[in-house]
Each structure stands twice: as structure tokens, then as C-alpha cells.
Amino acid sequence: MPSPRDHQRAVCVFLSSSQHIPQRYYELASEVATELSTRRMRLVSGGGGISIMGQLARDVRAAGGHTTGVIPQRLVDWKVGDTDSDELIVTRDMRERKALMDAHSDAFLALPGGLGTLEELLEVWVGRTLGMHRKPVVVLDPWGDFADLQTLVDGLLDREMVRKEAAQDVAWTDSADKAFDAIEVAWAAGEGRGATPAESTGHPDEWLEAD
Numbered sequence: 001m002p003s004p005r006d007h008q009r010a011v012c013v014f015l016s017s018s019q020h021i022p023q024r025y026y027e028l029a030s031e032v033a034t035e036l037s038t039r040r041m042r043l044v045s046g047g048g049g050i051s052i053m054g055q056l057a058r059d060v061r062a063a064g065g066h067t068t069g070v071i072p073q074r075l076v077d078w079k080v081g082d083t084d085s086d087e088l089i090v091t092r093d094m095r096e097r098k099a100l101m102d103a104h105s106d107a108f109l110a111l112p113g114g115l116g117t118l119e120e121l122l123e124v125w126v127g128r129t130l131g132m133h134r135k136p137v138v139v140l141d142p143w144g145d146f147a148d149l150q151t152l153v154d155g156l157l158d159r160e161m162v163r164k165e166a167a168q169d170v171a172w173t174d175s176a177d178k179a180f181d182a183i184e185v186a187w188a189a190g191e192g193r194g195a196t197p198a199e200s201t202g203h204p205d206e207w208l209e210a211d
Contacts, residue, residue, distance in 0.1 A: 009192070010042040010068070011183065012105035013056060014120040016113040017048045017080075025052050025112060028142065031176040032111065033059030039180055044105045046097070047071030047089070049082035052111070057082050070101045098123065106192045107136040107183045112145035121170075129166040136186035138171045140179040146172075 013032065016025065029052040036043055043060045045053055047069025057067045061084070069085040072093055082088060091097040098120065110121040127133050139146055150172065156162040171182040186192065 008040055008042050008066070009106040009187065010044050010104055011036060011107045011109050011180075012044040012101050013109045013111065014046070014113060014117045015052050015056065015111035016117060017046070017051045017053050018114060019051050021051065024143070026055050028052070028111060028140070028176065029056040030059050032056060032109070032140070032179075033063060033065070035176045035180045036060055037063035037065045039184070041180075042066045042068065044068045044070070044101055045082075046101070046116075047082050047085065048075065048080050049084070050080050054082055057085060061086070068104055070097050070104070072097050102127075102133070105135065107186070108138065109179055109183070110137075110139045110146075112141060112143070118149070125170055128169045129163075134191045136171065136183045136191055137169060138173060138179050138182045140173050140176060142174045 033056050060067050067085050068087040069082045070089045071081050072091050108124045124137050128137055157167050173179040
């Protein structure tokens, strides 16, 4: 018999696994956990039990929410997995990990993070641009950690290496409530369903610019 959580949408959160970051990032993760729980959304994450990734999952569970972690076997071997996760999926490698995180999610939310967070954000951003999915992609950046990325994309836009529509495929927010408002507005507009490349209504240049 399906459980109530089967009818709840899931948000995949990309965020730092560093243990050497300021306290404000832990507080931000707790705010995100509160929004997830209040709005009755499930959490999908990279399955780590350390830093703000672990903090977020613990806070969601403490509030009665459901967490799914997806983690490569190599990281499990390093003893950094979120072993208390409601569902911990262990993968062969990073590529399989990202594919399963995508498949289990209805939206993507990026918090400040390092190279892994950037890679994950850009991959789902490009996937949306190419019409491979229509799930909301939102960045939560209260302190301007991704300001240089915005500047870079604006410069590429000026040089016509990025289309305006592609640049606008990400919603930039500065607070947890605004981030989740953006996700819910996108869902209300019908976003969140999967789409094949053939269903994309964009110009073929979409494919070329992602090369």
C-alpha cells in the first residue's frame, strides 16, 4: 500500500560537504529543513552525514520529514555516509549517483558549496536548457557566494555564447522562503514533469551551446 510520502514531492538539495565552513551555513541548512518540513516536501541529497549535508538531513528527520540519500560506495567506505537516512542508495560511482538523484527529484535547490555543488548545479541547469527535464532549478545564495558565477554567465550572455532563455532557466534567491516559493510557483505552472529532448521547443542552438 502506498505511504503518504509517495504523494509528496521531493527536492534535491546540492550543498557543501566541507567541515570547515562558518556557522551561518549550518543555520541556512536548518532554515531549508524547516521549509521542507513545513511544506511537506521530501529531501533528496548526496547521502553524506557530515557538514551541512548531514545537518540538513538530521533536521528534516527531526521534524518528521523523509530523507533519501544517494552516495557512491567509495564514500561509504570512507565512513561519511548518512547511515540514519530513511533511504540510503549506494551507487557504483558519481555518474550513477547524479542520475539517481535526478530521477528521485521533482526540483533542484543549490546552496553555497564547492566544486561538487557547482558541477551538480550546472548539470541540471544545462539539462533543463536542453529540454531533458522541466524541473525547477533554484539557487539559494544569501551572501553572494555564487556572485562570480552570475557575472560569468552575464558575460557569456553578452558575447552570445549563452542564450537569454538559458540564462533565465535558473531562479536566484537570497532566503529559504523565497527559494521554496520559487519552486512552488514553478510547480503550479506545470513544471516538474520529465521531458525528452524531442519535446524541447527551443532552437537547435541549445544543443550546440552546451558543448
